[in-house]
Amino acid sequence: LTSLDISAMSGIERNKIGLNGCLKLAQMLATNEILSYLNASLCGFPGEGCSAISKALSKNKGLLYLDISSNRFASVGANNLFSVDNCLGQLEYLSLAHNGITDSVTTSFCRQISLPNNLITLDLSHNNLSKKFIKSLSTSLQNCPLQNLNLSHNSLNSECGECISTMLLESKSLVSLNLSSNKLYDAGIKHIAKAIRKSTLKSLDLNDTLI
Secondary structure (H helix, E strand, O other): OEEEEEEOOOOOOOOOOOHHHHHHHHHHHHHHHOOOOOOOOOOOOOHHHHHHHHHHHHHHHOOOOEEEEOOOOHHHHHHHHOOOOOOOOOOEEEEEOOOEEEEEHHHHHHHHHHOOOOOEEEEEEOOOOOHHHHHHHHHHHHHOOOOOOOOOOOOOOOOHHHOOOOHHHHHOOEEEOOOOEEEHHHHHHHHHHHHHOOOOOOOOOOOOOOO
């Protein structure tokens, strides 16, 4: 088995693996080297179970794709998820969308991003991230191979423009950035525009940013 999907469809009653199911999943991930794809979105992934997943991912050698979006574990769960060094494991794709994550996850998350990792695509859309997170992320991406970053539907405002500009200049690999549905206004976009020419960016989504 190389691919496992235990997700549910939005609008339909979720799968509910709960803490016990999460611990069993972590136990499997800690030793499994075959599974490369795991979709656990909308499945009742509890915040307290994220600590076990963090430890398991730090040991896992095979998982490349992980979707744990729409589990609503908020910043408590996210901090647990990034509580163990090298918890990104071998991941190339990670989705944390729709989880109610705020800037309180900044320290734990950005520490892990700054450590050696293989992450290529990161989806942080539909959360409540703002300036503090973006400012720290901009420096954490210096040695990260990240190519695709989705920050749409967050709490970014015009004050975040300068931080995003720094992020574009610091990153040596980012080619796609989604900033749609954030209130960046002209003031924020001006900073971003200045950095584009000197960045590696090829695709930028500014839909519904109030420009």
